[in-house]
Structures are given as structure tokens and as C-alpha cells.
Amino acid sequence: MQSKKTLYIALVLLVFVQLAVPVKMILEKEHSIKSGKMFKFKTRFVDPVDPFKGRYVTLNYDNNLFLTSDTSLRSLNEAYVLIENDTMGFAQIKNIQADEPNDYDYYFKANIYSYNGVNKRLSKHRGSRAIQDSISINVSFPFKRFYMDEGKAPMAEDLYFEYSRDQTMDIYAEVILYKNNTVLWDLKIDNKSIYEWVKK
């Protein structure tokens, strides 16, 4: 009788824990959607496949470089990346820091790669003024996969190659950020969702 009772308790715990994890994943995302803010990240994409998770489009982001004089970041592999909007309404890195921010809600944790000196791409944006003892940080944004239907992912990539040459068209990912939670909401070409494009 005792062993049957133990078995029932073990089974209940097993079912509860195994269900709790995906439910928690969903609740965190829904909470971020309700409380977070949407940012537009300029992007480029290609279409590989994940054997475990299915077909997706890989997103590479344009504004993922940051110049800083905080040389303590050099030794880190991960850091908190704070995001703000630029004058054109697209996302840019506001700051990178080692500790989780207390007074700002729109950030996420990301892998960073740092190297000395001023990256050529950065100096083009920020002028040719060199900052002494500065380091350039390359951020690997965590929201780099946009899962799509198997038939549509290659079409999305074809669309990207067709419209990326047109400088008047903005290609960007809409991402909701809230306190280290990110929700990749949509991919847009010229302010129209990728799903509408592939339906055409």
C-alpha cells in the first residue's frame, strides 16, 4: 500500500513538472507581450533547418555593434544589452552592462564578442573620432530564428533577396522586449508582414 502511494505521488509530480515547463514558457511570453514594448530591428535573413525544431529563417541584425570605453566587458562572454529607438524609429543599442539593470525594462541577455579598437562599421556611423582605449562589442541577438511553415521559409528567403537590393524598402523584425524576455513577433518587408507577402 505504501509503495502504491509513493508511486501515485511520484506520477503526479512527474506529470506536474513536465507540464509546468512548457506552460511557464508560454506564460512568460504572454506576459512580455502584455507588458513589453515593440522595437523594430533591421535585419537580413537566410533559411536553414533545425532537425529538432523544424524550418526557420535565420536573422542577422544590422545594428549589433557597440562602441564602449568600459573595458571590463572585454572578459565577458555574456552581458545585458539595453535597447532604445533611434531617430528613424529603429532599434539601436543604448548600453551594454554586466549587471541586470534595475531602472530600465527593455533589455535582454546576449552573447558578446569584444575586440580592441574602433570597428570600421562603427566609425562610419559615429564619425571618425577615435575613442582612446575603446572596445567594439559585437552582440549576438538571442532572437535570431523566426519559425515558419516548411513551404514558406524558402519563399521568405527568396523575397528577402529580391527586395534587399531596393534601398527604399525597410526589412526588419518586430521584437517585443520586457525585462530579459524577448518575443519575436513578426518579420516585415516594407511595413507588410512576411505572411502576407508569401500568401501573394
Added chain:
Amino acid sequence: MRRLKDKEVDELLEAKIIDAFTAENIKKYYQSNSYTKEWSQTIFSIIGALLLGLGMILLIAHNWDDLPKGIKTTFGFMPLLIGQGLLLYSLLKKKRNQIWLEGSSIILYLGIGATMAMIAQIYQISGDEVSFFKTWILLGLPILYVAKSRTISMFHVIATTYLATLIAWEYPRETPYIYLLFMLLLLPYYYWCFQKNIDLVLNYLNKIILISLPLVISLFFKDNAVHYSFLAHFALYSFYIALGTYASPKHQLKLFKYIGQIATLVILYIYTYENKYFDYDNTFLILNNALFVFCLFSALTLYIVLKNSSLNVYKLYELSFIPFFFIISLIIIGASDLAIIVSNLMIFLIAISKIFEGLKKLSLSILNYGILILCVLIVLRYFDSNLSFIFKGITFMLLGGAFIYLNYKMIKKQQKINP
């Protein structure tokens, strides 16, 4: 129920477990159409059910994008819920049926991964592979202890090894210490099998763990100087030799003896070469992870050897980690020429010990194995030494002559004992 072969039925008859009449009936039953029909019905039912299930999945997949998020989420939870339902049914109603327990455990284990993947896809959750596999392994582990599933124990080892590979090779490329933690989580199950003498499970588990160890050791020391990695590997392979030599036949570990012997020889042959790369790191062997692994497996090897036999010249193979440590130390202090000489000498002594062992035990295979080790060494030296052709020619002739003479003497001896 497994089908009994005619030979097995005859064995039971010989051992007087069953009488002739029962044996005849058993054979007739298996030959009859009804038995074959039952099996074919079962197989075709399974195929039918699989096709039905796959067809439903494909229909859902075709309309996937048009489905509301709530419906998609419900479908996403299906693999997990079905697996849990089957496991609950197996444990409560089919507790003694191993096929039900194993089957439902496998379905649930795979269902965990499928559900997590589908939820990630529906909600666009971009996690890395490492987090995905860590969560999958941890959620799957309780199945092992609730259902006592042997298949899940093997899945656990394979998945943990794969996770270690991901951690070591994906940015930021860290040492996969988590492998040790996850393998420790398997320990209570392993101990339970050991206590219950479930040798079949232990044999499979041992083999999988022993196969994964060299790979994991490579991951632990891939960023270190190469001789630290070789040091840890060498001790591991010495341990394999000792394990394979002295473990009880019921553990079926003899294969690891041969793997260990070949691997240690290959490493030694590598160290017989003059290689400037081995001079690269001049740090002393201070306390580091590789040294710890070396000490651990060396201690285990020594324990096994001393427990099962006395120290003598035939134990050179099992205990070759001791001179190998000396070789590595010579390289580190900058005496790599001396290290090459010692490596060559070691192989020579291993070969001679095998030859003597073969002669003593009247075993042609061991004798020829020793001669083969010597042959390979000489062939390798042939290609990298500056000796004259005359010297090489004489050496080969002497070796060939020794080969023929020793085999001839051995056969004569065997014929005297067994006329």
C-alpha cells in the same frame, strides 16, 4: 511472447524440463498458421496505426498557419499528454509488462522534446540548443526512476554526451562539467540495477558509458596542450585494459580490453615520432583537470590489477600509464629526444612481454600479436630514420626469421603436449 526456436525446445527436452509430447506440441504451435497470423496481424495493426497517426499529423501541418494560436498550443501539448497517459496506464494496469513500460517511457521521453520544440515554434522562443537539451534531459530523468526504464537510462547517457559536445563546441565553448553532474544523477539507478543483479541493463549501460568517455575526455581537454589530453586518455585506456582483462565474463567487457590495447599502442607510436609540436607547452604538470583524470583512472587500474593478480612483467600493458607519465614529464622539461627513446623502448618491451606470454601460455595468437607490435614499430622507424638500406634489410630479415622460428617452436611444443 517470444517465439522459441526448435533448438531451444530440444534443449528443454534434453534437460527434462518438458516431455516429448509437450515439445512436439510447442513445435507444432509455432509452425501453425494461427501463430504466424497473430504476429502478422499485430505488425500490420501497428503499421496501420502509424500511418493513420502520420496522416493526421500531415493534415494538421498543412493547415498549421491558418490555425489559431490556442489550437496550435493544444496540438503542441499532445505528444507530452499522450506519452504521460500511456505511461500512467502502463504503470497502473500493465506494471509487469516490460514492453508496455519501455514503449510508453520512450514515447513520453520523445514527447517531451516534441512538445518543447512545438511550443518554441508557436511562440517563436529562440533558445539555444544547450538550454533545450538541458531541459529535455532533466524532464526525462524522472521517467527513469518512476518506470525503471532501461531504454531511458541509455537515452540519458547518449543525450548527456551530446549535450557535452554542444557545450564544448558552441560559443562560448565551455568545459562541459554538467556531464559529470548528469551522470551522477544516473547513479541511484545504476546502483539499483547492481543490487538487483540486472546484468543485462548493466552490460548495456557500461558499454554506452565506456564508449562516451573518450569523447567526453577529448571535450574536457580540447583547449589544453595536446599531451595533457593524451595523458588523460592513456590512463583511461589502461583502465579499459584492466577492466577487460579482469572483469567477470558476464559483464561482457572483453572488447574494451582490445580497444584499450590498440589505443595505448597508437598513442605510444605517435610519441615515437620526433614532433616539434610536442615541445610547444613547457609548463610543468601542476595540478590541473587532466592530471586529476589521469590519477583517477590510474588509481582504478592499479586497484583492479593488484586485486586480481600480482605484479609481474606480463602486467606491463595494464600498467603502461606509469612509464607514459614519465614520457610526458620528459617532454615538458624539454627532453623530448629522450622521450622518443623511452617511447620506442616501451613499445619494444610490450612486444617482448607479449611474446614471452605467448610462449608461456602456448598461445599462437598472443605470440604473433607481440611480433606484430614489433613489426609495426620497425616499419615506422624504417620510414623516418636515417639508417642505411643494409641495416634495414638485415633487421627485417632477422625479424622475419624470428617470426618463423618462434611460430615453428610454438607449434612443436603444442604438438608435444597434444599429440
